[in-house]
Amino acid sequence: MPIFPILGLRTKNPVIIGSGLLTDQEGNIRKLLAKGAGAVVTKTIHPSPPEGLAERILRLPVGMLNSTTYSKRPIGYWLTMLRSCAEEGLPVIANLHADTPVELGRLAQEVEAAGCPALELGISCINEESDAEDDPDRVRAYTAAVRSRVTIPFSVKLAAGEGLTDRALAAADAGANAITLSDTIPGAAVSPKTGALELNGVFGYSGPGIKPLVLAAIWRLRRRGFDLPIMGSGGVTCGRDVVDYLRAGADVVQVYTALHTDMYNTLDTILTGTEHLLAESTKVAH
DSSP states (O other): OOOEEETTEEESSSEEEOSSGGGSSHHHHHHHHHTTOSEEEOSOBOSSOOSSOOOOEEEOSSSEEEOOOSOOSOHHHHHHHHHHHHHTTOOEEEEEOOSSHHHHHHHHHHHHHTTOOEEEEOTTOSOSTTOOOOOHHHHHHHHHHHHTTOOSOEEEEEOSSTTHHHHHHHHHHTTOSEEEEOOOEEEOOBOTTTSSBGGGSOEEEESGGGHHHHHHHHHHHHHTTOOSOEEEESOOOSHHHHHHHHHHTOSEEEEOGGGGSSHHHHHHHHHHHHHHHHHHHHHHHO
16 A cells, blocks of 8 residues: 655555544554554643533434543643654644644644644634634634744644635645644434433534535535645545545545444454555556
């Protein structure tokens, strides 16, 4: 299988483990890499994660709703872990967010000093009490603050939806090296017992249901001349999904939600399917 470079990392395959509960501990991260993942993105590291939020996951017939936000582990834990992984040359990408651009820039600088080779800015999480919505100015401010403090490459994680082209261009103009598309999108489910919304509100939806939306978003960005690398993300369950993203214009592909079912075996199935399909594509090309 060819090398798939992203954010300065020469990943051995295009399958990247996305940020979430499953990447909130060093043991899982190391094992996912040992099982063959091209790289792993940590759960979002935040200097002051909100307290008292009910963080839950709701499985749906297609996909998953979640009300999770940021890692509750202290920054010291993450800096130690990232330093150790960097010393071993492991392809670990730190996902970061903070309450203000200035705070995010400082956090990014600390993470770079620990030796982390690449970052992902998780600035589009919809599961915050502030319910902040992305716009180009907000994206530009966070991106520029990080670019002014670090030299390592980073991706800005955006959600598909209205104004995506302007947000992606704002990230590029402010110094991002790539974008990740897509973060979760707003979703809701109604409880058949109470008639109220499950999880008590609108939260992040992920899974196979968003794949067609994200494929279309990536394809449109490429048609409009957007040339930064893209980490495609949304609804990957098999090798065919990975290859679909690559053909639509993604450079590498993140998988996450599917791993909540039989994590390591699911990853193996996706990796095996991807390798087979890419090998077949190479044969046809020749």
